Amino acid sequence: MSGEDDVVLRVRDLKKHFPVQSGLLRRQVGAVLAVDGVSFDIRRGETLGLVGESGSGKSTVGKTVLRLIDPTAGEIAVNGEDVTRAGAARMRGVRRQMQMVFQDPYASLNPRLSAKRIVAEPLENYSEVPRAEIDARVVALFQRVGLRPDQMVKYPHEFSGGQRQRLGVARALALEPGLIVADEPVSALDVSVQAQVLNLLMDLQDEMDLAYLFISHDLAVVEHISHRVAVMYLGKIVELTDRESLFANPRHPYTRALLSAAPLPEPGAKRERIILKGDIPSPINPPSGCRFHTRCPLAEERCRIEEPATRMVAEGHQVACHLETGPEV
Numbered sequence: 001m002s003g004e005d006d007v008v009l010r011v012r013d014l015k016k017h018f019p020v021q022s023g024l025l026r027r028q029v030g031a032v033l034a035v036d037g038v039s040f041d042i043r044r045g046e047t048l049g050l051v052g053e054s055g056s057g058k059s060t061v062g063k064t065v066l067r068l069i070d071p072t073a074g075e076i077a078v079n080g081e082d083v084t085r086a087g088a089a090r091m092r093g094v095r096r097q098m099q100m101v102f103q104d105p106y107a108s109l110n111p112r113l114s115a116k117r118i119v120a121e122p123l124e125n126y127s128e129v130p131r132a133e134i135d136a137r138v139v140a141l142f143q144r145v146g147l148r149p150d151q152m153v154k155y156p157h158e159f160s161g162g163q164r165q166r167l168g169v170a171r172a173l174a175l176e177p178g179l180i181v182a183d184e185p186v187s188a189l190d191v192s193v194q195a196q197v198l199n200l201l202m203d204l205q206d207e208m209d210l211a212y213l214f215i216s217h218d219l220a221v222v223e224h225i226s227h228r229v230a231v232m233y234l235g236k237i238v239e240l241t242d243r244e245s246l247f248a249n250p251r252h253p254y255t256r257a258l259l260s261a262a263p264l265p266e267p268g269a270k271r272e273r274i275i276l277k278g279d280i281p282s283p284i285n286p287p288s289g290c291r292f293h294t295r296c297p298l299a300e301e302r303c304r305i306e307e308p309a310t311r312m313v314a315e316g317h318q319v320a321c322h323l324e325t326g327p328e329v
Helices: 058-065 088-094 115-125 131-144 149-153 161-173 191-208 219-225 243-248 253-260 301-305
Strands: 007-022 027-043 047-051 073-078 098-101 179-183 211-215 228-233 236-242 310-314 317-320
Touching (some): 007 211, 058 211, 115 131, 115 161, 131 149, 161 191, 219 243, 228 243
Parallel strands (some): 098 179
Antiparallel strands (some): 007 073, 236 317, 310 317
């Protein structure tokens, strides 16, 4: 997974600010800085895990890179094609290359359509295969995600949660995309079912060389499925590196605090807890300097004034912290 030709998704300095309006004339009085300067690449066959607390902006990143919502600034390139300002007609073609698996498999499926129609809909909309061959293609997709062909006549409410998510995966695969954005795809499922869906996604990745942007708040899930992990806090990526380095040697104080709260798989094993004071600040009025300084146990005066640059502290390991030294990225 190396080389420029392997990059499926390239994001540079991505920003998404939602206007805050007030008064009778609905004048803009501020903005929610949901995503405020995010950069990363995802290569073919790679999973980038995106983690952070609720309100960190990770789901907004997923929706913005898919252009479900328009970015405020920055660049988004899919397979080398800049789609940042692409219009609806151009995006229609690009969306064949990228699909989404949503958090709630029931809410994301049309309850009035049979399972067969749900999976066949992308093929019909894009005229991807002749109508006479659609049934066979849907059968193949059902089997690929572990569903039986005789279940095609059922409706979403007749499936279990895990089966509904498999149905959502089959729909996402219908057009054979290169990139799938998975937004908390297993958080609504029982723990016993989560592993089945995660293993399915990993098997499909190996089989089809898929790239995943995997959004989650669950560090155990991210550790299981990701090749690299990006940690978000208040609209910014504070640390990005490979999975092994992040979990063995986290360099940002926020990452250390997150990992300290995650349970260890060994019976009786415990981590030293790092308790963060206060709540995550409002993205409407984020703190000056380092956005984490209001909760950071290591904060210095410089942290309150100067925003830290993202630095390369080891090969492939980026951290945005004044306490870490290295060349700027």
